[in-house]
Amino acid sequence: MNALYLAQDPTLADFGKDPWWLVLGKIVFAFVFGLLATLLGVWFERRVVGYMQVRPGPNQVGPFGLLQTLADGLKMAFKEDILPRTADKVVFFFAPTISVICAVTSLSVVPFGPMVSIFGHHTPLQVTDVSVAVLVILACSSMGIYGIVLGGWASGSTYPLLGGLRSSAQMISYEVAMGLSIVAVFMTAGTMSTSGIVAAQAHGTRLSLGGWEVAAPGWYAILLLPSFIIFFIATVGETNRAPFDLPEAESELVAGFMTEYSSLKFALFMLSEYVSMVTMSAVTTTLFLGGWRAPAPITTFWAGANSGWWPMLWFFGKVLILVFVFVWLRGTLPRLRYDQFMRFGWKVLLPINLVWILVLSGLRSIEDWQSRDRLLATAIGAGVLLLATLFWPSRRREPRPTLQEQVNSRPHGSFPLPPMDLQVPPSPRTKRVVAEREPANVAAGSDSREV
């Protein structure tokens, strides 16, 4: 049975052997997956946000609100396509397409499943894989910025330009954090190919704890938890989703880079946003959540869960959960202020990431030591860290003076303050109304009093 599993894992040598119709089929599948995910994503997002924020939306109308996407699509298609007079026409036209192309292209290196048999061809469920597949994803996301920036510039007005500049600064900053958190994955997996990373998460290393053989979990979300958290935060920043949707902050920039866009060009921008949300969820699944592999308890009971077409189910399930988290974040978190957002990226995510990579490489470099030496080295490191945390000079200041003390210590001639125990007297008009009213014909209870 074990041998069967291993045979399911595609290696780099399995790619590039498909006939042309199979390649075409896979490409069309990935593309249609992106589009369908957008169609369902719009519906899903509105419905979930409708329930979360207790407001009317697709959670109220229609058969499960399913017609929402159709209504949206029709509305966009029939709107007037406006081309601003000051726009740079060619760039204005191409900017949304750049966004969409880059968002969809990333899906080509995402593994949807293991080796399957399609019309007699033994082929991996993945469009293609190269030895630098994760870098292809990074390249696509860095090229995707061009769509937004050029859209902002080509509109020829101020708010879109500001939105475009914001988004380029934002996405470049968060790409750094994202790239650094992938470094930990590379170090652990020892490969940059996505199918290789999925294969590396199949089995955790065997640890011997006091005589017991314990299988450590294989998912990098657990092994490399800091990287996973930072990566996911960075993907939210990279996809311009709330709470990081500063390029299109409507309270500051009208609609940011897409202010001047309408009709189908706007629809393309929206499409690219949803596709990149799904793509980023798929990439997170691949890099950190074990890819298409079934989650832990399932494989214990059902050995065949990781073979055949079943893995697509696990993969789509994981992607759906991550998309839900994206929507959840949007439904619950307020938008960050721009300076807070940049400070968070550069001064929090980046240093934590660097320190974590340092710690990880330290742990990796003592991996082949004797287990006693290894324990000793880890214990010394952990002890130093603990002592430093305990005896770190606390920055706690003097206890804050109470409000009354602050009031008493104000210098003479300060602006007068109302008394602290101020009670607003009832309005005389209220009294008159009460007095004129007919007395109610009920016995006054103990708690009744005039207002």
Next chain:
Amino acid sequence: MTTQTVLAEAASVSGGEAVTFWILAPLALIGAIGMVWARNAVHSALWLVLTMLCLGVFYVLQAGPFIGMVQIIVYTGAIMMLFLFVLMLVGRDASDSLIETLRGQRTAAVLLGLGFAGLVGSGLYRALHGVRAVGLEQANAEGNVQGIARLLFTKYVFAFELTSALLITAAVGAMVLAHVERRKEDRMDQVATMKARFRPGNYPGPKPGPGVFATSSSVATPARLPDGRLTERSTPDILPVRELTAEETSLKGTDKK
């Protein structure tokens, strides 16, 4: 991967590689020419992006996938984006002027450029014609990425560290030059600003408007404070203080009796 390296070493060009090359090479050339020809600075940068993308794919074709992807991520994705960032702030109507400041400058530039391209092209052709790539298989034996990593962290580690130190110095220098340092005590947070506002000597409310009374509607009339004093702050500073003389205030005698 391995088939690619073998082909590259054998100096023969596979069908797919040739097709990709002949599609992308004209595109790269068009990008380069467009970069020089475009009047608008942003268009120029975009043509350059096209050329850089094609170069990235060429690297991948030449069995160097890592350098190809890094070309796209770093040069196209980050550095050109920063270029674009600056160009956008210049203003979208900033185009090249077509006036020749030196006579015959354009013709000379075209001639010299063509000559230089010819020299470099023929030199490269003569130097590399019939040369077979040697050692590609060994270099990529453990995989392209691993091979580069091994070189970077063993043979070239010192040069690599020096380069990074140089870049860090440049970045820190730029920040030191551009950053206006404010001392911590000079920086006022919201609480400090509010306290300063209510400190004695500072009037926290909006300034009183100039007086519009029953006797006058002039902005030069100062407002009265609650205690009856006139406040000078209510009148604009540019208005001269003007006292009316007795002659001006008396009736002019123009009324009909």
